[in-house]
Amino acid sequence: MTTRVGIREVAKAAGVSVTTVSHALNDATSSRVKAETQQHVRDVARNLGYAPNRLASGLRNQRSQILGLVSDEITTTPFAGAMIRGAQDAAYERGYVVMVVNSGLDSELEHREITMLQQHQVDGVVYARLYHQGVELPPALSGIPTVLLDAVTGDPSVSSIVPDEVNAAETAVEALIRAGHTRIGMINNVDDIPATHGRLEGFHNALRRHGIEHDPRHLVIAEPETSGGREAALALLSQQDSPTALFCFSDRVAMGAYQAATALGLTIPDDVSIVGIDNLELIADSLWPGLTTVALPHYDMGRWAVNRVLDDIDNPDTPPEQVRLACPLIERGSVGPPRT
Amino acid sequence: MTTRVGIREVAKAAGVSVTTVSHALNDATSSRVKAETQQHVRDVARNLGYAPNRLASGLRNQRSQILGLVSDEITTTPFAGAMIRGAQDAAYERGYVVMVVNSGLDSELEHREITMLQQHQVDGVVYARLYHQGVELPPALSGIPTVLLDAVTGDPSVSSIVPDEVNAAETAVEALIRAGHTRIGMINNVDDIPATHGRLEGFHNALRRHGIEHDPRHLVIAEPETSGGREAALALLSQQDSPTALFCFSDRVAMGAYQAATALGLTIPDDVSIVGIDNLELIADSLWPGLTTVALPHYDMGRWAVNRVLDDIDNPDTPPEQVRLACPLIERGSVGPPRT
DNA sequence: CTTCCTTTGCAAAACGTTTTGGTTCGGTGT
């Protein structure tokens, strides 16, 4: 590698001082340097392929132009990828770059990784969870602008974004109601997490709003796996006056419901309609017919989170906000009118 | 935020010069500083919560301790997450941190993103693709130690790692042979990519090695989607002397084969055995019965790639190597003995 | 022709490290 071209090489080639080069390149509308000179310098810089050393400028301005993204786990779902991509895209648009770090469940490791981020002088961090949950912020992060992604915390001074679980469920259930269903079953999660409670609430809201009475036999609790969904759906669809439509806690649960339906000789959506939540394309697109579901907006949450933390950096006394993001319905082929 | 504690604060608190502090902290076995002093300095540094500024040290040593990871796309599959996690884990173990950047298909954008990485003075980059393919290295990367991840290139001087497609197929097919199958069908991909050719070759290798004659009617080409797999499997399983086992190009194709089997009233694995490739847990775990498949080792490839690029950085004249990584069989429930 | 701006450019300091070349000091060999 030939020696890197620095600002002094540019200055020499352009026949000016380094000061002038710096001004020409940075100050968009400075009166310090004549427009003509500025253009000249810029041309020279481009020709030389000059790329400013951000270690140096970061050191000088106390601003690294780096964001940290610490996530709990990057698992088998594509959620993490979507969040990272959203974060990265938003960061890129504003001249930032993101360092990804993931700690598994190990809080000791997490602490050391945060320390590394601090050593690299990250200007802010996005603290992300893969599944909507409550967390407490690691003390190591105090002093760094931080926003929560897919997580909330008790401290009202920290901004956060999570999916609006209630709204997501309402959206899903209303798609069923719109198709004409009134006997609607729900397969909920056993776990005590925000999604469980929020989606149940949304389910009831939607029914109530449309004057549909809820039959308690039509609510069953299951492990949030395909097998759990299968057994739950088997139970729901075998009872008399069984539901004509199923609202499933997740796409994987919905996949179990598909299996139950075919096992019972029922076709989707003619005999039973199904909606899920997650929009895991790998599943929703692959099922047959395609699964109508509500998307969890990980990409958008990622974008929002980094834009938010960058806003905080630019203007440190922006009031914090806790956002719940609406979730769009993705229609495929699993919802139809009830069999008359 | 109180003013950051720097090396000079530590020096003052320890009653020594900054030089001594630096030596005490960095030189593991220096004769420059007495062991006792070294310990003292370290204690003081820890108590003060001193964390060296890597912008400064990077500037000084011409080494940022940052790796770039440029990937083509972070899509709906969990593959990208696995690669990133592998890369991040390996980097962490060696004191590095990774900057993730993804360019979509836009080579203009990719160029600008690589420029950003260069500005941050990354010590090396991992150039990753999500699906095994041939690429040419962007010229912007010349001069930076680079290794290819899930991609190969014509240039023998650049190291790369890809899954061993031939071996993966052999592994899958041999699992079927071991269970007793001899009439084995394959659903291959239409696309002209290394995986297509490699897996076909592995399929033939395995049959030949066990003296099984291949019936050309048992090979069909399909779109690598669930729907393609469904139609292909329908065709394969409807012919007379139909295969007793199906080797599918991917897990999604295998999912289509499941759908075809149940549509034909066949049960898995009693009437037909199925293996896939990918080990997409989201699919393989959710199918019923679970899908036996061959894992594409994205996590391990990610690890290998960063370890390799770090080796190149430490020792610039390590000879390059092009590695094909073996793929392990993951057994679930979709393979059984042929119906007699 | 002087004075006083305005415009344009430069030299030098600063950011927080690492490392080079000393300097001091207590001892050791002759």
Place this chain on the structure above:
DNA sequence: ACACCGAACCAAAACGTTTTGCAAAGGAAG
């Protein structure tokens, strides 16, 4: 007693920027 040596430490330079405080040049006003 003399020079010398090594151990322990330190002052200062360097890394590549940005920015402050000045200086030079040129033009307008008096």
